[in-house]
Amino acid sequence: MSISENLMAIRASIPASITLVAVSKTVDEQRLREAIAAGQTVFGENYVQEAKSKWSTLKTEFKGIKLHLIGHLQSNKADDAVALFDRIDTLDRVSLASALAKAMKKQGRKVPCLLQVNIGDEPQKGGCAINELPALIDFARGLSIDIEGLMAIPPIDLNAIRSAPSISEMGGVTARADGSVDPRPYFEKLAELAKANKLRVISMGMSGDYEAAIACGSTEVRIGSVIFGARS
Numbered sequence: 394m395s396i397s398e399n400l401m402a403i404r405a406s407i408p409a410s411i412t413l414v415a416v417s418k419t420v421d422e423q424r425l426r427e428a429i430a431a432g433q434t435v436f437g438e439n440y441v442q443e444a445k446s447k448w449s450t451l452k453t454e455f456k457g458i459k460l461h462l463i464g465h466l467q468s469n470k471a472d473d474a475v476a477l478f479d480r481i482d483t484l485d486r487v488s489l490a491s492a493l494a495k496a497m498k499k500q501g502r503k504v505p506c507l508l509q510v511n512i513g514d515e516p517q518k519g520g521c522a523i524n525e526l527p528a529l530i531d532f533a534r535g536l537s538i539d540i541e542g543l544m545a546i547p548p549i550d551l552n553a554i555r556s557a558p559s560i561s562e563m564g565g566v567t568a569r570a571d572g573s574v575d576p577r578p579y580f581e582k583l584a585e586l587a588k589a590n591k592l593r594v595i596s597m598g599m600s601g602d603y604e605a606a607i608a609c610g611s612t613e614v615r616i617g618s619v620i621f622g623a624r625s
């Protein structure tokens with residue numbers, strides 16, 4: 394299947410109101426051009442340097458492209474991120490909010506953000522703790538950062554989450570027959586948090602679980618391998 398066929402198949406399987414973010418980490422320029430030619434306009438990248446080298450010219454060539462940063466952002470790369478991306482989906486801490494606000498002011502460029510939530514309370518994962526979310530929203534808004542919504546990645550490793558207290562509060566973890574974690578309680582929790590904080594965008598769902606995410610209220614799915622093939 395070609396990239397354009399993959400994109401068509403996904404679009405046909407999701408409601409038109411859902412934003413499809415094509416996750417293009419490790420995808421080279423030729424394949425990005427194929428996706429653009431197939432009408433894809435929203436892309437997600439994980440690494441600032443990689444995105445800069447791939448997209449700087451493509452973004453001048455194709456004005457309608459929207460580039461989202463979906464990977465962890467170090468504060469010392471805030472300047473580059475603000476210059477290149479149209480949205481930053483991984484704002485998860487006060488120090489990063491400060492760095493981003495400073496970069497935006499310096500460049501006279503406003504870049505909306507999503508707050509990344511550590512929805513499974515995993516010690517090794519990025520994202521703001523659920524109970525710190527309201528304070529981070531207030532802090533970022535106090536710096537005039539436009540917070541459009543929330544983003545999260547549910548846990549995949551059962552061992553990493555067994556000890557997390559928030560899981561039992563959420564009704565317990567459901568392991569599937571193959572040992573993977575049922576993402577639905579986490580999706581539901583993120584949707585609930587977005588609603589409670591009156592946030593419009595709910596970015597959740599990847600290649601393996603986007604249909605479940607949409608059923609739980611996702612407004613935006615981030616899909617890589619189903620579009621571009623498996624990453625090596």
Ligand SMILES: *Cc1c(COP(=O)(O)O)cnc(C)c1O
Pocket residue numbers: 416418439463464546599600601615616617618619
């Ligand atoms: C890589 C990545 C995706 C896409 O993953 P696939 O399983 O290839 O669809 C989505 N979101 C984030 C944050 C990612 O890092």
